[in-house]
Amino acid sequence: MVRACGLLTAQKEPVPLKSIEVELEVRDHVATVVSTLNYENKEDKPLEAVFVFPLPGDAAVCHFNAKIGQTQIVAEVKEKQKAREEYDDALSSGQQAFLLEESLQSPDIFSLSVGSLPPGESASIRLEYVTELAVQADDGLRFCLPAVFNPRYQPQGSEGAGVQVTSVPASLVPYSLSFSARVSSPRPISKVESNCSLDPLQYLNTDQTQATVKLAAGHKFDRDVELLIYYKDAHQPTAVVEAGQVSAEPGSLMADSVVMVSLYPEFPQSVTSSVASCGEFVLLMDRSGSMSNTRISSARDTLLLLLKSLPMGCYFNIYSFGSRYEHIFPKSVEYSQQTMEEALKTVVQMEANLGGTEMLQPLKHIYSQPCIPNQPRQLFVFTDGEVWDTKEVIDLVKKNSDSHRCFSFGIGEGASSALINGMAKEGGGHAQFITGTDRMQPKVMQSLRFALQLAVVDISVTWDLPKEVSVTVLSPPITALFPGQRSLIYAQLSGQSSEAAEGCVTVKYSLAGHPSENQLHFSLRPAEDTGLTVHKLGARTLIHSLEEGEHRGWQDTKVKEKVVQLSVQSGISSSLTAFIAVFNNNGEAIQGPLLHKNILKHDYVDCTLSPYQDYEDLQEPSVLTMGYMYADQESYDYVGCTLNPYQNCEGYMDADQESGDYMDCALPLDQDYETCSYKPRNKSDSKTGVFTQMKKILSDFWKSCKTVADGALKSVSEGNARSSVSEQQTRDPLLQLVSLQEATGKWLLDPALPTALGKTNEEVEKSKPVLANKEIWATILALIWLHGLKMDSKNEWDLLAMKAASWLRAQNAPWVTECVEAANLLLGCSVMKEALGL
Template identity: 25%
Template sequence: MKIITMYFFLIVFLFQTIHAQENGKSGSPYFMIQGDSGVEAFPLLSTSVDVNITGPIADVVVKQSYKNDGTVPIEAVYVFPASTRAAVHHMEMQIGERRIIAEIKEKQKAQQIYVEAKEEGKRASLLQQHKPNVFQMNVANIMPGEEINVILKYVEFIIPENQSYRFIYPTVVGPRYTNHTEEESSFEQNPFMRAGNSPTYTFDINVGINMPFPIIDIGSKSHTTDINYYSASFAEVQLAASEIYGGNRDFVLEYNLSGAAIASGVHTYDTGSEKFFLCQVEPPDLDYKPEINAREFIFVLDVSGSMHGFPLDVAKELMRNLLNQMRPTDRFNILFFSGGSFALNPASIEATQSNIQNAFFQMESYSGSGGTQLLPALRKALSFPKQEGYSRSFVIVTDGYVAVEEATFNLIANSLGDANFFTFGIGSGVNRYLIEGMANVGRGIPFIVTEQKHARKEARNLKRYIESPVLTDIEIKGSNIEILDVIPEKTPDLLAERPIYYFGKYKGGANSSFIISGMSGTEKWTKTLELPLPSADNDVLPFLWAREKIRLYDDFNTVNTQEYRIREITALGLEYNLLTKYTSFVAVDQTPVTENSSDTRQVKQPLPLPQGVSDLAVGFEMDIEEMIFDGEVISEVEVIVECEDKMMKKISEAILETYLSDLHQMDIVELIGLSIELEIHPGGKVEVKNRDNTSLEQLLKTIEQGLQAIGFMNNEPIELKISIFSL
């Protein structure tokens, strides 16, 4: 009998917290613990946001207020999210009546300036970008009783879909898992509050909307708001007073224009040395009906710990709608993933009612546990044999709480073939960079589903997109004008109900126009737009053009990491005063406030878990790899608890044995949807009677879920040795 032994190290949340704070080596999130009573633990006092939306452009001002209610100087560290399209072009620090305007510097230079100011006892602030949607603010030497405000300004281009506009202000960064172990700054290593706890800071947002057409149907599905109309085309939206602690979920505002119009046209701006334009064209009316090929759908469903509870309920409702709308001629497969992965079938199967019902049955057996091993799951899904004569689409359903964006984009780009990737972000504070990036690289569309009641609508949107006519071979040309640095450089095929847009520079101007053309089936489509005179009101166009250029070079282009590309992005950030991966904002008050900088304590602002996310998203991760071994039949599994703390060892063994002993035959069928005969022995040994490897793999996942309880009860590292005996 061959013995295969696997070791899993569970470093539970309290141990992780202490280890991370003392050694700074852990890259994982952890729960907050109360430290020195003299040190301010929650330095962020409030976040207030003012938004002015004019046409397709949002101008946003964010005010973060920090206060030290402790007895020693502190350095506040706050990790916060941003829109993936935000062009951050201004930062200032306010101390009483003084305003210190931040300067944009190369990242390493900005860090050096900040550290030197901190060590010299000066107040300073540093804004850095970790990801296109994750920023970090450091504010040094906040004295006891002192309040410091930091102001950020950014602009964002809003792209309407289905004739509907949506403005999103992200409020919280969900926990991320990473393999980082080196001693470096890592935003993933951040304290979190327990599930259900409100943020310790207040949140307020005010949005003014000024459009060229009458506004209708303004509303927020995420927050309660008060809406005032000052004219048919100008309205103001304010957060209701009851939402003062509503910073635990993204603020989402939707609005439509009368007659399903969108703000089409050309906007121009002249800096004196360069001329910029934004050209946006309403979706063309494509009246031909495309041929709909037989389709194969590979669903990749996240059932990890962060999806436990509400998010997984939303995902299941979405999956029910996605599966029910398939045609009988379609084929499908589902890959469930957490720390490991389990395929519904080795290859895709027909979308018959019996197969769909079996998929529902299997899906209901998952309740959310374990880590989020997205990359191995995608590799496995991509390896599924492709059905000849079928158009393949991958549909990924996840909250995106992992820090493997770049590697994921690379994998999709290098394995794409003729397939498309559609993504569904699940929850109130998803990782939009990952969700949008996978769809962008995979030539698909991203969707966000925040509640179960929205699942059917978003499932129908996917169906409509797939079956919609497409405008192909799209290009832009100029008449009596020279067009330069156009973004996108190559226009992708356009699904119906999405506008065409271009950012760029131009030379010339008098009696000039843009000509946009494409193919609608076999018919040529053309649209001509006259070039207007430059307007001082469009002074944000340089920021937007540069941000789109950076997005093209950096956000999703992770394959090419040549020094040339880094220099280009750095140069764009410095020239156009933009926050990038390689440029940061730094502000220093030159008046020292403390003589001994060693007294300053660093405090990381604890973050709330996104609304609906459980504690299982934070703490530890145990990976159970595939349990299927070629040519071998597994006959026995033994789980042994090893821990230096003898009392903790006994407690853990008791919990484990109790859990295993409760797994009676009918319970197992209900839990995993499959029958498996077991004999439970003292100490955690599980004898497999019917030698069903697939059932065993599922059972180990439920054991993993039960072991989550151990991790929340102790502060000692526990080693769980799982021995698999195979014939």
């Protein structure tokens, strides 16, 4: 869901952002981010405003202060309701105050209330958070700085019905950005890459374990800034022990030492090179409006690769969703040539035309389907948007975690890290993010390989420590282990030990019926100058575990009290606490009326959306969009509000309960006004029949509009179908070859095969050994072409090539060697038969 961002005036104009300063410090796989935003109020009246922004879903906000003029105010963490009351009291008594709180719907959305900013005054907001960096498919560590720190710039003249704002030329963006990163690690730093232009990496020492990097001059922060950091020997396990805070309460988490253990369990080669031949694969694809153009095209290609790579004997189904959801089969079907072809016919026609991003209902339908015996369910979720009920979606995945594994993919900038990481974590799967020019296919195929491997079971973690030291694990139990992927464990260490003492952590698990274990020995001597980063991340981990536990409804008062106590002690934000800062300016009353500006979460004043574009999915990379406009809390005026004709807005409209004013407020075309849950101001209004008459007028009006909209939808749908056919004809050779493979893994000597290989039919026929079977010849040709000419894309076609080799071995044909030699000669390759797995 697009979140409004930036400080706004009563006229919906942004409080001008003068500059952004971001300092990033990365230590191994942990990042500390300090962002400073400098604003100026050019209004002639005092301003109260709200700044709404996302952060990484697993980030721990650990410091916040604000400076108005020459006055700096440092915030402290308090119970949320008390903080809100303190904020309101401060404003009513003429004081300046700041309130920073986490959204109840999603842990990666924060709102900052600023009250009040005097006319002509400047404000400097400094926010600090710590977060872990996720491991990517190529072993890089990913850091993402959301472009939301750049409030979406709204050009002059954009007021009115159409407030979708497209990209603003860089020359018109009136602020500067300063971004610098310092990276340090026990291992040498290989390289740092970005989706933005960087100055050259500067090493600070000879062993290349410390380096700095900056964004190149001229960057306007019109898109997310993504850094990928690569270390040598990245898969080495590590442990960092951090000393407690001397001033903390004895026995508390902040007073004791905390250890962060980073593990990379090792798997036998026989396991990592084999794949399962069973499973139920359910693919859930986002088809909301913002998946249009290259995203939906890449999604179709990805589904093609997935379908071709599935093993014979498994089951599958494909769901797609927007404001509604569809599925190809009523229930999962057995994978065969017939069912694969039927699915592909639907896939090739998929367009981004289903409206918004509503994931909960299709998930509920998927989980309501009974699991197939001896076919472990594997759920793949692809989405580029966010859902407003993130926590409810994650809860649903967790509730069904015993019956499936969930692999999630965030597509493009703006995908909710809380949603993507949360679903994978609770579903025992793996999360991937596809941004910028990333290809979706290799990351998805890596996750498919994980899904095809046997699940690791009976995972346990044991500690061996000196007898005077006890351990309290802060992290939830490990539920999934995958080759090459990191597992993090935080633990509180109580008691004293000598600096020379050592500890040991052992991870035990069972795979394919064989027990295995990995050990890590580490020193208990605390690391120097860590800034309590490990404590903050450990506290964040424990807080999230408590919040996501069995007491979601907070019926257990003790759990609630523990979260608040831990949040206050550690200075880490939670869903039950908030940062509050109040400046007492000697009690002097603020001159002039205070412009109260609330950013309402479900407010759509003057918002006009396209027939295919839902309010949840307005944000595109490098597109500056003010997705929500903001109603005056006192008037709740909804004049000119037009919602997506296929989007049910029940539950989103916050109309004035007193006035009941719904003039010009468009409900969805398929929504009966009689079901509107909002009532007129009083009974007399109802008796006059005015409200009933208005309902009828609006209902008739939208019925006539729906006829026009349906015609437009049909026209565009037909155009999209024609363009998809054209796209098929110009597809790259690799995908052309993949599209010709049969479900069993073989290729036919089809006339389209030589074209994909860059040869003529005559050349292919002439080169075939005389006694060779046509299907075996075609299959070996395809494999030689892949291994000889497309090794740079091996992670995309590896699984379907393994399936082809398996089919060839089953044929037990005597002319395989002759076919390999002839194919090498024809294609100009030198691939050995053994390299094909034959």
